[in-house]
Amino acid sequence: MLFELDGIPFMLREPADLGFLAPYGRCFRIWDRGPSGNLCFGMEGPYGKLFVKYAGARPERFLGRPEEAADILRLAVPHYGAGEKGLTRLLTHGATSEGYALVFAFEEGGALSGDPMHPDLMDRLVYLPVPARLQMAETLFSLMCRLEKRDLMAVDFSEENLILNLGEETLTLCDIDLYRPSPFRADGPQPGSTRWQAPEEKQEGALLDGRTAVYRLGMFAFDLFSPGRPRDRASFQTSRMLYDVAARAADPKRDKRYPCVESFLADWRRAVGETRLIVKDRFSGRMTVV
Numbered sequence: 400m401l402f403e404l405d406g407i408p409f410m411l412r413e414p415a416d417l418g419f420l421a422p423y424g425r426c427f428r429i430w431d432r433g434p435s436g437n438l439c440f441g442m443e444g445p446y447g448k449l450f451v452k453y454a455g456a457r458p459e460r461f462l463g464r465p466e467e468a469a470d471i472l473r474l475a476v477p478h479y480g481a482g483e484k485g486l487t488r489l490l491t492h493g494a495t496s497e498g499y500a501l502v503f504a505f506e507e508g509g510a511l512s513g514d515p516m517h518p519d520l521m522d523r524l525v526y527l528p529v530p531a532r533l534q535m536a537e538t539l540f541s542l543m544c545r546l547e548k549r550d551l552m553a554v555d556f557s558e559e560n561l562i563l564n565l566g567e568e569t570l571t572l573c574d575i576d577l578y579r580p581s582p583f584r585a586d587g588p589q590p591g592s593t594r595w596q597a598p599e600e601k602q603e604g605a606l607l608d609g610r611t612a613v614y615r616l617g618m619f620a621f622d623l624f625s626p627g628r629p630r631d632r633a634s635f636q637t638s639r640m641l642y643d644v645a646a647r648a649a650d651p652k653r654d655k656r657y658p659c660v661e662s663f664l665a666d667w668r669r670a671v672g673e674t675r676l677i678v679k680d681r682f683s684g685r686m687t688v689v
Contacts, residue, residue: 404429409438415456419495423449423502428516435576436461436468441505448505449490450573455498469499475576476501478551485542487562487573506571512558512592520563525626529636531568532623533671539570540616540664547612547660552581556615557592582608595619598651609659616663617648617656640670 402409404417409431415438420426424444431438438458440451454468461468472492479489479501488504509517511524524532539561543553553575560574577590585607589600597614599605621629624641628634629649635642644666650656657663 404440410459411438412457412459412461416496417453417456419453419500420451423451431458432460433458434460434462435471436463436465437472446490450487450503450505451500452503453495453498453500455495455500465498471576472499472501475578478575478578479503481545481549483542483545485538485570485572486575487571503573506562506564506573507567508562508564508569508571510559510573511561511563514559517563520565521558521622522626523565524563524623525636527565527568529624533637534568535570536620536623536667537671539572539619540660540667542572543612543616544660544664546575546578547581547609550580551575551578552583552607552609552612553591553615554578555590556595557590559592581612582606591615594622597653599653610653610656612660613648613657613663614650616660617645617650620645620667621649638670638674640673641667644670 400411400413402411402414404420405426407426407429409429411431420440420442422444423442423446426440426442428441429439436454436458438453438456440453442449442451452472454472455465457465476489476492479486482488487506490502490504492499492501509520511521514520546553554577555574560572562571562573564571585600585603585605587603589596589607595615595618597611599607599611618629620641621635624636625631625634630646632639632642644663647655648657648663657666
């Protein structure tokens with residue numbers, strides 16, 4: 400069924416009470432195409448620009464129960480509570496007449512993949528300066544390390560959950576709803592980007608732990624510095640030392656990888672510290688070693 404909010408159309412299987420959005424002002428965008436059961440809104444009003452994630456309705460592509468989707472949001476609230484750098488900032492949350500809603504500060508930019516308003520952002524990463532991409536890696540990897548210390552392991556780690564702001568050259572993780580304590584056993588195919596998933600994530604009953612999390616970050620490093628050519632040393636756009644760290648992290652053999660994100664991050668930072676980059680100034684053309 401087609402509905403409309405502030406002139407913006409969206410699809411639901413049945414009517415839903417969205418009156419809880421009124422205090423946040425006017426809606427300027429709606430995300431209604433995901434399979435998670437969440438209906439998301441960009442709102443602007445007396446509290447500035449906000450991103451509201453709501454579960455309790457029945458989006459067209461959602462095949463589950465709205466009550467279960469609302470429970471996932473409710474249980475995810477503590478995941479966001481620490482206000483981590485590189486993670487979208489939760490402002491408030493609470494029950495609505497038919498479900499549950501989380502209200503975040505709005506992140507400018509677009510998802511690396513799957514955002515029709517910002518197409519091909521994953522492909523555009525390669526055109527950002529290498530120092531900017533190194534800072535993105537540091538932000539994401541250190542965030543994952545802090546989450547690991549809080550006993551939260553990435554589930555549903557994907558391009559759709561990473562927001563790239565090209566102007567500010569920043570990357571923000573926007574969804575950790577399904578993160579859970581590690582280790583655990585795979586109870587079927589895991590959600591998230593298959594290009595970043597470890598081999599064991601596709602095996603029923605396999606152990607998923609810190610080595611699994613490390614694999615994902617290694618594969619992300621390849622996409623960040625040699626897009627489309629994983630494990631190709633010649634195309635890796637930083638140093639051999641950083642390539643070697645990424646290659647060990649993303650080794651298909653579990654026992655060859657770093658045992659946890661913390662140990663991976665320590666070697667990554669060490670390699671960054673020993674890396675020297677030749678950077679061309681975009682205005683003067685002057686080459687500088689950094």
